[in-house]
Amino acid sequence: MTAPITTGYSRTQIALHWAVAALVAAQYLFNDAIAEAWSAYVQGKAYGFDPLVLAHVAGGVLILALVLWRIALRTTRAAPPLPEREPPALAVLARVTHLAFYGVLIALSATGALAWFADVRPAASVHNVLKVVLLALIALHVLAVIFHQSVLKSGIMQRMVRPGV
Secondary structure, eight states, X not given: OOOOOOSSOOHHHHHHHHHHHHHHHXXXXXXXXXXXXXXXXXXXXXXXXXXXXXXXXXXXXXXXXXXXXXXXXXXXXXXXXXXXXXXXXXXXXXXXXXXXXXXXXXXXXXXXXHHHHHOOHHHHHHHHHHHHHHHHHHHHHHHXXXXXXXXXXOOGGGGGTSTTO
C-alpha cells in the first residue's frame, strides 16, 4: 500500500510540527529542575516536589504522543513532495534528517522514561547524548530552511505555515 500524494501539509500536520517544536524548546529551557532532581536522586539526597520536574516528564510523554501522531499522519496522509529543483544530495539528506528527528525524539522519550521511572541509569546517559544530537538536528533543520528560502528560493517555509501550500 502506497501513501497518497498530497500537495501540502494539513492544518493538523502543521499544528503538530509547531507544537512539538514548542515542547522541545520548553524541555531545553526548563531542564534545570529535572537535572537537579536526578542528581539528588543519584546521590541519595532528598528532593522536594517541583512542578517543573512534573512538567518535564509530562512534556516528554506529550512529545512522544505527538510524534507518534505525526508519523501516523505522515503514513496515512503523506508529506508533500520536495521542491522540484531539489538537488538529489539534499533530497537524501532531508529524508534522513526527518527520520532521524522521529527516531531521536522517540528515543529521548523512551530513555527519559526508563531513567526516571525504572531507574535505568545508563538510559540517563544516553538521554543526555541524544539531547546534543537533537540540538544538532535542529540546527541543521533551521539552516536548511534558511538555505531553501535565501539561496534556492523554493518558498519551502510556506509549507509549514499555510495548509495545502
